[in-house]
Amino acid sequence: MSRDPYELLGVKKDASQKEIQSAFRKLAKKLHPDLNPGDRKSEERFKEISTAYELLSDEEKRGRFDRGEIDITGTEQAPRNYYRDYASQPGTGNPYQNSAGFADFGDHDDIFSSFFSNRARSGEFRAHGQDRNYSMEVDFLDAINGTKTQIRLPDGPALDLRIPPGTRDGQTLRLKGKGEPGIGGGPSGDAYVEIRVRPHPFYVRDGDDIRFELPISLRESVLGGKVRAPTPTGAVNLTLPPHSNTGKVLRLKGKGVPKKGGGAGDIYISLKIMLPDSPDQQLTDFMKSWTAGEAQDPRKGMGE
Numbered sequence: 308m309s310r311d312p313y314e315l316l317g318v319k320k321d322a323s324q325k326e327i328q329s330a331f332r333k334l335a336k337k338l339h340p341d342l343n344p345g346d347r348k349s350e351e352r353f354k355e356i357s358t359a360y361e362l363l364s365d366e367e368k369r370g371r372f373d374r375g376e377i378d379i380t381g382t383e384q385a386p387r388n389y390y391r392d393y394a395s396q397p398g399t400g401n402p403y404q405n406s407a408g409f410a411d412f413g414d415h416d417d418i419f420s421s422f423f424s425n426r427a428r429s430g431e432f433r434a435h436g437q438d439r440n441y442s443m444e445v446d447f448l449d450a451i452n453g454t455k456t457q458i459r460l461p462d463g464p465a466l467d468l469r470i471p472p473g474t475r476d477g478q479t480l481r482l483k484g485k486g487e488p489g490i491g492g493g494p495s496g497d498a499y500v501e502i503r504v505r506p507h508p509f510y511v512r513d514g515d516d517i518r519f520e521l522p523i524s525l526r527e528s529v530l531g532g533k534v535r536a537p538t539p540t541g542a543v544n545l546t547l548p549p550h551s552n553t554g555k556v557l558r559l560k561g562k563g564v565p566k567k568g569g570g571a572g573d574i575y576i577s578l579k580i581m582l583p584d585s586p587d588q589q590l591t592d593f594m595k596s597w598t599a600g601e602a603q604d605p606r607k608g609m610g611e
Contacts, residue, residue, distance in 0.1 A: 310378060310379055311379070312359030312362050312363050312372070313359075313363070316330045316331055316334065316356060316360065316363065318330050327360065327364065328360075328364065331356060331359075331364075334352075335356065338353040339437075340353060342437075362379055362381065434489060434490040434491065435493050435496060436486050436487040436488050436489040436490070436493065437486055437496045438486045438487075438496040439460075439485070439497075439498045440498075440499050441458055441498065442501040442502075443500060443501075443503070444503045444505055445470055445474070445502055445503070445504055445505065446504075446505055447504055447505055447507035448507070449470055450474040450475070450476070450502065451472065451473065451474075451539045452472055452539060452540065452565075453469070453470055453471050453472035453473070453474070453565075454470045455467065455468070455469050456470060458500060466498060468482070470502070471567075473515070473565040473567065474502055474504070475504070475512075476503060476512075477501065477502070478501075478502050479501050479502070480500045480502060481500075482498040483497050484496075484497065485498035486498050510539065512564065513575075515563055515571065515572030516573050516574065517539065517563045517572065517573075517574045517575070518574070518576075518577070519537075519574075519576060519577070520576075520579050521534075521536055521545075522580075522581045523547065523551065523578055523579065523581065524581060524583075528547075528550070528551050528552065528553075528578070529550060531546075531547045531549035532546075532547055533546060533547070534547055538559065538562050538574055539562075543559065545559075545576070547578075551578055553578060553579050554577060554578065556575050556578075557576045557578070559576065561573065562574045
């Protein structure tokens with residue numbers, strides 16, 4: 308193993324901590340044993356860069372190495388009395404054994420953070436398995452109502468996946484322990500599945516509410532009455548008040564998106580009057596003779 312940690316990581320001696328960390332991460336992701344099973348050379352290189360990073364990420368150790376006081380493993384090169392005196396004081400322990408240099412490696416799911424915390428405690432090669440990241444599309448109604456499905460992994464096996472009711476577009480679901488296996492008895496990583504919800508032909512999600520436009524006939528608009536309206540959980544009978552105009556909004560309380568803590572949002576239905584697909588002569592004749600309709604000005608107040 309090279310005795311120069313800077314050379315092992317490929318950085319200059321005046322490199323910043325950020326540059327050192329970046330160099331280590333780049334090498335570690337390339338040489339990690341999870342990605343090179345059975346490759347002894349990669350495993351040895353990984354151990355070397357880990358030792359180099361453990362030294363350079365600790366400002367105190369790095370300074371002592373630069374001054375020639377310790378080598379890459381932390382072994383004393385030039386013993387000095389003041390160091391020996393300090394190190395032998397009761398209750399001080401070993402002031403130069405410190406794993407704080409790895410505290411900037413992110414959250415507890417980071418494979419390198421887990422690896423080094425275990426290594427610092429026991430000196431053993433034990434690593435958290437890598438996480439896997441996937442994405443999949445689901446139908447709008449499956450996301451609203453919830454469903455069970457499977458996701459097929461690139462290497463063959465399928466994982467059962469439960470889509471909870473009310474799942475949002477872009478939401479990430481976690482499958483604990485379904486990632487890469489750990490090393491040396493370390494825990495397996497997790498699988499993270501990002502959900503992409505396909506658009507619906509007429510439903511639009513608005514937070515926990517659902518909105519859509521309901522076509523009604525001219526007769527239904529004028530006379531009112533019962534009409535069938537779809538919802539994500541099945542059709543319902545909707546009461547139209549007489550003289551319901553285009554743009555009028557009706558609300559179905561508690562028929563929207565299920566909420567995590569219980570209950571559901573609402574459905575808002577906008578009415579839209581639709582004339583017959585084919586011209587109706589009787590309707591045409593009525594409109595010609597309907598004098599009240601001729602006097603109506605629906606654009607009043609809009610200006611010239």
